[in-house]
Amino acid sequence: MASLPRSLPEGRYCLAPEGLAVPPQTAALAWELGSYFYDQYKAAPRVAAQLELASSDAAQRGLIMAGAINATRDLVNTPAQHLGPAELAEAARLIAKQHGASFKQVVGDALLAQNFPAIHAVGRASVRVPRLVELNWGKATDPRISLVGKGVCFDSGGLDIKSAEGMRQMKKDMGGAANVLALASMVMAFKLPVHLQVVIAAVENSIAGNAYRPGDVIKTRKGVQIEIGNTDAEGRVILSDALAYASESKPELIIDMATLTGAARVALGPDLPALFSNRHELAQSLVQLGLQEQDPLWHMPLWQDYRGGIQSQIGDIVNTGRGPQGGAINAALFLEYFVPESVDWLHVDLYASNDLARPGRPVGGEAQSVRTLYKFLEQQYGSS
Numbered sequence: 001m002a003s004l005p006r007s008l009p010e011g012r013y014c015l016a017p018e019g020l021a022v023p024p025q026t027a028a029l030a031w032e033l034g035s036y037f038y039d040q041y042k043a044a045p046r047v048a049a050q051l052e053l054a055s056s057d058a059a060q061r062g063l064i065m066a067g068a069i070n071a072t073r074d075l076v077n078t079p080a081q082h083l084g085p086a087e088l089a090e091a092a093r094l095i096a097k098q099h100g101a102s103f104k105q106v107v108g109d110a111l112l113a114q115n116f117p118a119i120h121a122v123g124r125a126s127v128r129v130p131r132l133v134e135l136n137w138g139k140a141t142d143p144r145i146s147l148v149g150k151g152v153c154f155d156s157g158g159l160d161i162k163s164a165e166g167m168r169q170m171k172k173d174m175g176g177a178a179n180v181l182a183l184a185s186m187v188m189a190f191k192l193p194v195h196l197q198v199v200i201a202a203v204e205n206s207i208a209g210n211a212y213r214p215g216d217v218i219k220t221r222k223g224v225q226i227e228i229g230n231t232d233a234e235g236r237v238i239l240s241d242a243l244a245y246a247s248e249s250k251p252e253l254i255i256d257m258a259t260l261t262g263a264a265r266v267a268l269g270p271d272l273p274a275l276f277s278n279r280h281e282l283a284q285s286l287v288q289l290g291l292q293e294q295d296p297l298w299h300m301p302l303w304q305d306y307r308g309g310i311q312s313q314i315g316d317i318v319n320t321g322r323g324p325q326g327g328a329i330n331a332a333l334f335l336e337y338f339v340p341e342s343v344d345w346l347h348v349d350l351y352a353s354n355d356l357a358r359p360g361r362p363v364g365g366e367a368q369s370v371r372t373l374y375k376f377l378e379q380q381y382g383s384s
Helices: 024-035 057-077 087-100 115-121 170-189 233-249 261-267 280-293 304-310 327-336 368-382
Strands: 013-016 050-052 102-107 133-137 144-155 195-205 217-219 225-227 252-259 274-277 342-349
Touching: 013 261, 024 050, 024 057, 057 170, 057 368, 087 102, 087 133, 087 144, 087 170, 087 195, 115 133, 115 195, 115 217, 115 233, 133 170, 133 233, 144 170, 144 233, 170 195, 170 252, 170 368, 195 233, 233 252, 233 327, 261 274, 261 327, 274 280, 274 327, 280 342, 304 327, 327 342
Parallel strands: 013 050, 144 195, 144 252, 252 342
Antiparallel strands: 102 133, 133 195, 217 225, 274 342
């Protein structure tokens, strides 16, 4: 279905009753995803063909999901020159306004005054000041869930500067935040009966005289002292404050999404996000659900024997392991320090991009696992 909008001649089409039976949700979702083209700087080569579907709740559901996914693609595809921390915050504000959610942000040096020192340390070298962005939606009497996103709008690697090749696609290092906004949009659009909190740490990891350095020890909101082994492992540093803050509201569930490690891509490739959780059975069930939804993710272990690899001689923990082995596990174990054991926690280490064009999945920014995660939330908390 997704291959048709840009391969059929321009016009309006419908599904013949005697043809292959395609559920309305699938048809609407696939057609919209296949129609996508990022046209901010370059016009689409042609107008996509249109599909006529009978009005139904199922078709509307497919359109809403596709709209959230395509909005994520737009955010990830936007060059860093036009999408910094302020612009990412504005995108979140517009989503909050659309759904009647509250919105607030803590900006620049106010991060220090309000005890977000790790976010400030990573983002302070950029002229585009760092910030913590927060949305809240739903009834306080409903179950509390928190979605946390890594919003590194450009990652130079900091003083441990990336190679030219490594830096080329780092406009997409806010892909975790973009995916969290897609998931939040679905939760709010479908009026899931939950009390939703969204927390995004939005920074640019830049190089300047006041940049944080290898060997520095950074205090976090939780009080844990982080030794900086490498300034290019900045995502887990900003997430430490965001996860600690989300935990303070005592949610039942925290889901964080981040383009966190190259190690996860070495292990699983670009199409298969790595899933870590402090609840083994929950993670296993999500793998099966992802296969069912054709929006996969794969369970990786929080292998506790590796915790020694992130211990520091002068701080509590270090933001790098002893070596390159098990890098995605080391990062997940690092994040685990900032989530209470009593809270169900899902950590998704994703790529947020397509390197190869396939039907419905053009080259560039992508939403990954959000349909699966929404389906899980719907099963867990019930639909409206």
